[in-house]
Amino acid sequence: MDYKNGHFLLGGAINPLKLVEKYGSPLYVYEADIIERQYNRLKAAFQVEKLKISYACKALTNISVLKFIKQLGSTVDCVSIQEVQIAIRAGFEPVNILYTPSGVNFSEIEEAVGLGVRINLDNIPAIERFGETYPHIPICVRINPHIMAGGNLKTSVGHIDSKFGISYTQMPLVQGVLESTGMKLEGLHMHTGSDILNPEAFLAGADVLLNLAKEFPDLDYIDFGSGFKVPYKPNDLETNIEELGEKLSAKFNTFCAEYGRPLTMVFEPGKFLVSEAGSFLVTVNVVKHGATTVFAGVDSGLNHLIRPMFYDSYHRISNISNPEGKKQTYNVVGYICETDTFASNREIPEIAIGDVLCLHNAGAYCYSMSSNYNSRLRPAEVLIYQGKDYLIRERETIEDLLKHQIDVF
Known part of the structure; x- marks a missing residue:
């Protein structure tokens, strides 16, 4: 979203205030052009013979978004x-x-x-049972590389005490299961965390994976996961994809030459593809002056966007109804009967009741983590592409909330 005049420029100069008039508030809006930009940037960064981008769909599972990303060539x-x-x-x-x-x-x-998809397992009991049941089906194995990486402990998933993956020190046990069952290992996988800034963390994990790969001669691919950091603030730091691409491509190409054949390099971006594409539009219900704080209360809460409360995540907030107003300090809070604070002590152009605020970077892990807490209804979703807006999810109704409840009295 263009931050100066409040228009979705990549989507074709669409005014978000008009979208709120058309579809209501609160409202999730995604710019497909930004998703396409991010996908192409990632593809261009890695110079290897075989590259596969595999979208981590837990970030945003709307079926229209999935279809668009598929059209780009992603798995x-x-x-x-x-x-x-x-x-x-x-x-x-x-x-x-x-x-x-x-x-x-x-x-x-x-x-x-039964559905015929590829299988990636992260514990030895499951591998043993899988090998006994399906010895003819190849698998991938998720490795725990014992690397602490990510924005915070909650999003770091490759450290030694993480529940995810099989410790790389236990791979001889996996080798034993493969030999006893005749099962093929087609891939090795890791994912160390989210919001990883330092390319060296990826390279350290790559060293673990590539060293293990030498022990398995029948691999088809190596999956390096993702976790690339995207900017959340003006002038914020982000993963230098181009630098990482240059260094990791060189390392991978050297490995493939030594391995004797080219393997497929796989990445699983979620946030990198969709975070910056998303905007969450909310309307101010009340401006409340406390003893020391001014609260801007909006028509949403942790039921729609929980990341600031769950991860202490920062989402930049713009007042798109008054973008040039004098800045004041606010706590932007929700309408849930919990402490659901989107931002504390945040300087924002002066806010009035009825103003529409935009929470940026709302494409990843926002709608997908939403709920009906307080019996609130989830918002609509809109996709913008090449100057047109498309409703891709209807706003919930009270009938949706009651649909699966059973009245026994």
């Missing part, structure tokens, strides 16, 4: 059987879906096998 990474089912309905071929569960019942893995 998809799913972490639940429901995500797998949605991806198939979006048109992804099962062979282009990687299912990476954590801590699920084996029956869910069996269901994924």
